[in-house]
Amino acid sequence: MGWFLTVIGVGLYLNYVTILNSSEELLFVIPFSFYFILFFYMIVVIWIFPLLAHYQTNWFGYIRNAVIIGLTKIHYTMASGLVIFLVVYFSLDYPGIIPFFSIGLTAIGCMWIAMQIFGQLDQRTS
Template identity: 30%
Template sequence: MQMTGFMGSFYRISEWIMRLAIINLLWILFTLVGLVVFGVVPATIALFTVIRKWLLKEPDIPIFKTFVNAFKKDFIKGNLLGLILGALAYIIYIDYQYLLIIENPIFYSILFVGLVFISIAYSVLLFNIFPVYVHFDIKFMQHIKYAILIGIMNLHITISMFGCLYLVYLLNIYIPGIIPFFSVSLAGFVCMFFGNLAFKRLEAKQQKILEKEAIARQA
């Protein structure tokens, strides 16, 4: 029998806390299995894969098996994705270092404004790429395009995501004891939750377009 009321809410919250703690520990374990550098992105993809299934009302999936299968399946692609994200971050870092030695104020201002926009786009990419990667069955490089476009097209959702991620950051700063259990999994939950909201809006828009096209063909 399904519990309702206060006890039902308490049970569901407790269940989510336990789930997030488990996958955070799995993320740490498999990041170490991949010698950190080669494990962090595949482990993150695996974490998002599990969270996505939970949010899509698949609560009874075997957590360990699902995590391991996703980790192995996307190990090579995940590391390629990590290489791309790392290279982009390094380029932005080098540009900021170059900015420090520019003496021409006009050129400095132009480059600074450009770098601010590039940094914002990169942040949008970074926090949307994993929800997009585990949700859409598309070509590899299209994930990057989708992550940026979906984030920009749903700015209110993206801003809300950033706000919640900042709260997660503050929790980790002021309650460091939660870091081994919730640091990555809670941030992943936030990204996947808001990612799903953006995906539903996109699907609703596509459905409206299809309905209009169907009506136009019948006219």
């Protein structure tokens, strides 16, 4: 799943570079659709790994559930994005903490937020 998301991310980055380097004026629809797809990609990246750790389904189910949870619980998605932003910000400000804390703090913060959601979902289904 990680390699799949990485390949999609590289494709989105190349698309972004192409949009930036286009010398002609683009239609409004092209950058708008790119940012729309990027928004959904970020939601999937934030929610897919907690879903992989907590539930068992197929690939399409993980992606579908990530989008559904990410959109219906947008405030939790924004909180996870804030956790990621803060860890990256402080890691770039203090590079000595990168090997020791950056990945662990990001995983703990995002998984704690995800467990709040999963607890609510599990109570509703039982």
